[in-house]
Amino acid sequence: MTLHETIKQLPDSAGIYEYFDKSGNLLYVGKAKSLQKRVKSYFSFMPTLRANPKLSVRITKMIEQTKSMNYILVNSEHDALILENSLIKQLNPKYNILLRDDKTYPYIYIDTSQKYPRFEITRKIIKDRDIVYFGPYSVGARDILDSIYEMCKLVQKKGSLKSKKLCLYHQIDKCLGPCELDVSEALYKKEVDLAYELIKNKKLLVKKLQERMLFYSENLRFEEALELRERIEKITRSEIRSEIDFATNENYDIFAISHSDSRAVVVRLFMRDGKIISSTHDFIALNEGFDEDELYQRVLINFYKDEKPPIIAPILVASEFEGLELMEEHLSRVFEKKASIKKPKQGKRKQLIELAILNANELLKKDKNTNDKKILFDIKELFDLQRLPNRVEAFDNSHMSGVATVGAMVVYEDGAYDKKSYRTYHLVAKDEYAQMRETLTRRVESFYKNSPPDLWIIDGGSTLLKLALEIVESAGVFIDVIAISKEKIDTKSHRAKGKAADIVHTKDEVFKLKHSDKRLQWVQNLRDEAHRSAINFHKKTKVKLDKESKLLNLKGISQAKVVKLLNHFGTYEALKGTSFDEIRLILNEKDARIIKNIYF
Missing domain, CATH: 3.30.420 (Nucleotidyltransferase; domain 5)
Structure with a gap:
């Protein structure tokens, strides 16, 4: 069915619509109260199907690339909104705007129904009518809380009241000691009220922290002074100075x-x-x-x-x-x-x-990405990428003779490595091709919670590049892919120190750049970071596996039997979750009983 025919048959119902280019790449996902009216608004039908001349330059460019479309009916415009947002996060269409900020911000709270209440941190609602919340805090919530417990004589730990015995905090004058002493609620409330004031008044809190920092410094307690300085910096980092004060309790x-x-x-x-x-x-x-x-x-x-x-x-x-x-x-x-x-x-x-x-x-x-952007534009132009590689994921695998096989993904965004987004994978595949397939497939399966990037960099040659492109295409995701491999001389990888002769593979071309080329160095750096991450995770995994192996050896399971088990079940984690009968079929009843006794 042609694009024109699909548009003519659209129902007057709520739903989402998807536009695709001539290669089947997803360009855009949109929502509509009426698919018929919304989609038709993009087009002019006379004399031929073309972009509506009233559209913006951006949307006109998109419609000119659109060669086919798909749609999904839903019950309401609200359902369309939810589905649209989910698809954009998972598929990262070329013309949609993707936000990667999936953080939930913490709140400080106190349960006022308690006789001796404490302050805690939460990211969700606690179902109790006596809860009082403060926040949200983009940074510094934990630092504020730690400061409160240093300055106010509150019950310091959750289990303290249950112990019925005075602890160290009372001895160092950081707690009134209601676990054992007869502390009046009025006296304890004074400490709670002070904590309230410090939480609500950052200037007062910071002032008191600065006084403590100065005291530590004057008494040559420099480590403690430095710790307070860092805490003050965190507490004030998210603060925007403003003279606006409503003098009310408005939120x-x-x-x-x-x-x-x-x-x-x-x-x-x-x-x-x-x-x-x-x-x-x-x-x-x-x-x-x-x-x-x-x-x-x-x-x-x-x-x-x-x-x-x-x-x-x-x-x-x-x-x-x-x-x-x-x-x-x-x-x-x-x-x-x-x-x-x-x-x-x-x-x-x-x-x-x-x-x-x-x-x-x-x-x-103040955006510091001007210099970083130049190399990204150069990379986009050289490798003919569909979009600027603002967020990049690089992949590598590591193993030792098929043991402790792992995969690693590193992430680069805004000119720096985003280490909190790094991922590592335990793999069961035996050969390099299958290992990369497993790693990339695992990553694709997580797109619903961690949106895809603009570019993948694969450590490998044209075969692994083709594999990655097939996985991306089958997932319907919009991602550019390149691969980097070492030059082969007499079937061996050539790597001269400081002059790595690496080859970059794209969908349509192979690039042999000079070792001094900044664009090659940029790709090499990401590949090397992925390699480092994979090697480090492999080493940790190997140490852990060796400990597991020695444990089995000590209990009478020979190394040959351990290898046989791993060849069948893949990992020790899988072995631990295996039934007695399954293990007995691989070894024997006696060994199966030993193994189940070890792990259970």
Whole structure:
């Protein structure tokens, strides 16, 4: 069926639509209250099917590349919103804006129903009407909590009251000792009230920490002074200085977006009890232009996700965006109460928006990625990539004679390695090809919770490149792929020190660049980081496996039998979960009983 025929048959129903290019690559995922009306708005049908001349340059470019489409019907526009967001995160279409900020921000809370309550950290609602929350905090929540317990004589540990005995904290004057002593609730409340004040008043908290830091420094306790200095830095890092004080107990979540040609930044401010308590921001790559309406929707749906936040505040935005009413409907379901999203036009609430915009613009000015971007543009042009490789994943595998086989993925974004996003995999495959297939397939299976990158770099030649492209295509995901291999001389890899003769493989070409070429060095650095990560994980795994092997040897299971077990079950973890009868079939009844006694 042609694109024109598909459009003519679209139903007047809610759903999501997908546009594909001539190679079957996914270009865009959109939602619609009426698929028929929404999709037809993109096109002009006379004299031939073409892009509607009223469209933006970005969307016109997309429609010109669109050669086919698919659609999925759902029950409501709200269901379409949820499905659209899920597909964008999993498939990373070329023309959609993808946010990778999936963090949930912590809150400090106290259960006031307790006789001697304590302060704790949570990221979710605790179902109790007597809970009081403070936050959210983008950074420094743990540092604030640690400071509170150093300055206030509260019950320091959860189990302290149950012990009924005074502990070290009472001896060093950090706890009133209600576990054993008759401490009045009024006296304990004074300490709780002081903690309240310090949590709500960051300036007072920081001032007291600075006084302690100076005391430690004057008494030559430099390590403790340094620790406090680092804590102060964390507590103040997310703070935006502002003279705005509502002198009321008003709460607001404030969102503002600013952008350049290739980057956008979203700033979030959190006002609690009339004061801004924390802020956070994220840079977003604009691979194919800017769509403010789509970005605001992505920002809000990703920030609040599908869990009711501990503190529900009215939402202020810097722009009225298309889909605002739908987003209010969605968040009302999440909040279990009416959600409010407004663009303030005057007064102090407008000043909050202006403050957020000011900080967003300043962040764009200070964006340190100018130099890093040049190499990315050079890489995109040389290897004919579909999009700028802002986020890159590089893969390698490691083993020793088929033992302790592992895979590793490293992540590069915004000019630096994103080590918290690194992943390692225990593999069961025996040969290099199957190992890479297993590693890449495992990664694809996790796209639903960890969105795909712009580029994959594979440690290997044209065969592994073809494998990776097949996996990407079968998953329907939009990712560029390149591979890097060592030059072969007499069937052996050639690596002259400082002059690595590496070859870069793309879908259509093979590049033999000079060792001094910055673009080759960029790819080599990512490949080497993946190799380092794989080797390190292999070594750790090997040590662990050797310990398991020795344990079995000590109990009378010979090394030959251990190898036989691993050849059959793949890993010790799989062996541990195997039944007595299965092990008995591989070895014998006596050995099976020994093994089950070891692990259970």
